[in-house]
Structure formats: structure tokens, C-alpha cells
Amino acid sequence: MPLLVQFGRAGALLLVTALEVAFVILLIVGMLAPCMGLHLDVSVVLEPSGPVPKSMGWMLEDAIDVMGLRPLLNAEVSLWHCLSSLAGYIGDGEATCILAFAMLAVFAISMTLADMMMLALATFSLGTPGRPNTAMDVSRVLKHISMLDVFCMGVCVVCLAGQAYSKVGFNLSLRAGLVPLVCAEALHYLTYHLVSSAVSAEEEGASSDESRSPSEDKLIARVGGEGL
Numbered sequence: 089m090p091l092l093v094q095f096g097r098a099g100a101l102l103l104v105t106a107l108e109v110a111f112v113i114l115l116i117v118g119m120l121a122p123c124m125g126l127h128l129d130v131s132v133v134l135e136p137s138g139p140v141p142k143s144m145g146w147m148l149e150d151a152i153d154v155m156g157l158r159p160l161l162n163a164e165v166s167l168w169h170c171l172s173s174l175a176g177y178i179g180d181g182e183a184t185c186i187l188a189f190a191m192l193a194v195f196a197i198s199m200t201l202a203d204m205m206m207l208a209l210a211t212f213s214l215g216t217p218g219r220p221n222t223a224m225d226v227s228r229v230l231k232h233i234s235m236l237d238v239f240c241m242g243v244c245v246v247c248l249a250g251q252a253y254s255k256v257g258f259n260l261s262l263r264a265g266l267v268p269l270v271c272a273e274a275l276h277y278l279t280y281h282l283v284s285s286a287v288s289a290e291e292e293g294a295s296s297d298e299s300r301s302p303s304e305d306k307l308i309a310r311v312g313g314e315g316l
Contacts, residue, residue, distance in 0.1 A: 092286035097215040100286065104211040107279045108204055114272035119197075121265030122164035124243055129257035166265055167192070167239075195235040200276060203230035207283045214286060224287045231280055236273045240266060 092100035174189040209223035243266055250260030 090282070090285040090289045092211070092214065092282050093289055100211050100214055104208055104279060104283065107275050107282075108208055111204055111272050111275045111279070114268040114275065115197075115201075118265055118267075118269035118272055119167040121268065122166045122169075122263040123265035123269060124165045124247060125259075125261045125263050126163040126165065127259040127261070128161040129259065164263065167197075167269070191235065192239070195233060196239040197236070199230055199234035200236040200273070203227055203234050204276060204279065206230060207279050210283050210287055214290060221287050221291070224284065227280065228284070234276075236269065236276065240270050240273060 092103065095103060171189065171192055174185045174192070177185040178189060206223045206227035210221050210227055213219065213221045213223060244262065247260045247262050250258065253260075
């Protein structure tokens with residue numbers, strides 16, 4: 089028997105509510121904390137690694153400061169920073185950033201939040217036989233198009249692939265902000281599994297009751313009466 093069914097409707101609502109609150113907290117923390125770090129080591133262009141003499145290193149540092157490149161050489165990137173930057177690029181006429189903004193804002197965040205909301209509504213509809221659980225049907229669709237898990241995996245893949253360029257001073261690394269995002273998606277998976285299994289069990293029970301013929305009901309009642 090599914091766990092939420094064992095808890096009953098009130099217990100299921102309490103458990104899912106706790107999971108939803110924890111999910112929102114982890115998502116907010118993960119969005120605000122840096123999940124990726126970029127560091128460019130300019131020393132690789134100095135001798136003996138690069139062509140610039142060490143005696144001219146101070147000129148290189150001054151040039152970086154004058155051109156305002158210092159913040160770009162050492163960046164801590166969060167999901168919120170990505171969204172705000174992409175929105176600014178779109179406002180400046182960077183139309184190609186519209187797709188990137190949509191992937192992050194709509195599919196990675198909004199669809200995942202919408203799926204969690206549908207799971208809460210599906211839990212609220214438990215214990216109402218005879219009524220289709222429309223919220224669960226919507227959740228099954230949203231589960232396939234929500235991409236928070238894809239975002240987390242993409243960050244890991246990009247950082248791991250970027251290690252190949254560390255010898256030339258281009259360093260990409262994971263940051264602690266990815267941990268709460270992964271934990272939030274894990275809670276999303278857990279909540280979906282708990283609610284979907286409970287709804288499926290309820291639907292199977294309702295369909296088996298409807299498929300029983302009146303003669304079978306009479307036979308069950310007669311056997312039960314003789315047993316008593």
C-alpha cells in the first residue's frame with residue numbers, strides 16, 4: 089500500500105505540505121547562491137607559460153583594470169544572476185537570449201513550481217472517489233517538461249568539460265549553490281513518486297469496484313454473512 093494512503097488524507101496533506109515548504113526554501117537558497125565559478129588566470133600569458141615577459145606583468149594588470157575586465161575574470165554565477173543578466177541582454181536587443189531566458193525562467197523554474205502546486209492539489213483530491221484527479225493528470229505532463237534536473241546536470245557537465253581548459257588559465261568550478269538546487273529537485277522527485285503512487289492506487293481501487301458485477305457483490309455479501 090502506498091505511503092500516503094497509509095497516512096490517510098490528513099496525514100498525506102501534512103507530509104506533502106512539509107515537502108512543498110522544504111522545496112521552496114531550497115529552491116530560493118539555490119537560486120540566490122552561486123552555483124558556478126569562473127576564474128581566468130592571466131599569469132598563463134606570462135613567461136615561461138606565455139609570450140609576455142614577467143617584467144611587463146604590471147602593464148597587463150593595469151590594462152585589465154583600465155578596461156574594466158576584472159569582474160569578468162573572476163565571476164561567481166547564481167541562477168538569479170543568470171536570469172537578471174539575460175533579461176538585461178534581451179532589453180539591449182540580444183534576441184538570441186530569449187530562448188535561454190525561457191529555458192531557465194519557464195522550464196527550469198516555473199514548470200517545476202507548477203508541478204509541485206499540482207501535486208499539492210492532487211493530494212488534496214485524495215479520498216474523493218468517483219471524481220477524476222485532474223491535478224495529477226496535469227502533473228504527469230508537467231513532470232516531463234520541468235527541467236530543473238536538466239539545469240543541474242548541465243551545470244555539472246559544463247564545469248567538468250571546462251576542466252580541459254584549466255591549463256590555459258580558464259577555470260570553471262562548481263559552487264555550493266548547486267547543492268540546494270539538487271536537493272530541491274530530489275524533493276520534487278520524491279513528492280511526485282509519493283503522490284502519483286497514491287493516486288494510482290486509488291484509481292485502481294475505484295476501477296476494480298466499478299468492474300464488479302451485481303452478482304459478485306451479492307456473492308461477496310453472502311460469503312461475508314456466512315463467515316460472521
